[in-house]
Amino acid sequence: MYDGPIIDAHTHPMLDPEAQIVADPHPPEAYLALVRGSRIARAAALTIARGGELKRTMAGNDAVLRLARDSGGFFYPVCSVHPADGGAAAAEIDRVAAAGAAWLKLHPNTQRFDVADPAVEAVVRRAAERELPVLFDAYSPWDANQPGKFVNLATAVPEARLILAHAHGPGFPQLLLYDILARYPWWRRNVWTDISATSPMLAGGPFAEQFTWVLRKFGIDRVIFGSDYPIDDPLAAVAAVARLGFTDEEQAAILHDNAAALLVR
């Protein structure tokens, strides 16, 4: 049984009333109360920028940067920009990178953009220049071609480190494409996936064995744990990783080591 530290690479602590996404308020203190005494040693704090509202974008980024400081580094800051903000988005990436952002967050559904939009490539390129991995929401029931668009993005900006949240959800077999890509010498393997929301959804059900098999083909060294708090309970999400049948070594990689490697600056 893996009994080392855990990094929760996907949480949405509520830092202002507008950031509330479930029925009950979910401030960072509520998350900390849930995980107190557990092996969860660090957690990503995500924000999601709105387009055309630079002041709010900056305030949202400042809030997660402040949370990271105030929590003594327990939370690490995952800042956001809106691709449609163009040069202002680029300037904000520079600002948050200098201020200590760990990763950048982009959400095609919530922010209403197409992954194939050239503005998205520009943001990813800027983030790569500032050495910020980009955590994308990567499950869209409205864009069936989205998995291929992520491959195109990774090919266009090979130095960018992309983390595809939710492993494409019920479309997880699409990740098998990466098993083929890994056979080509030009492929950089700079794409990770976080299994938040999808692993508690599938654990214990008929797709569980397939999900684990697909993730092994994708590469366990590229799989990271997240809870998507407050969508899922963090400790239940940890338990789901064991229920999926991963070995102790695989759990160490998924629950800690892979995310830790993406946090080295």
Ligand SMILES: [Zn+2]
């Ligand atoms: Zn999320």
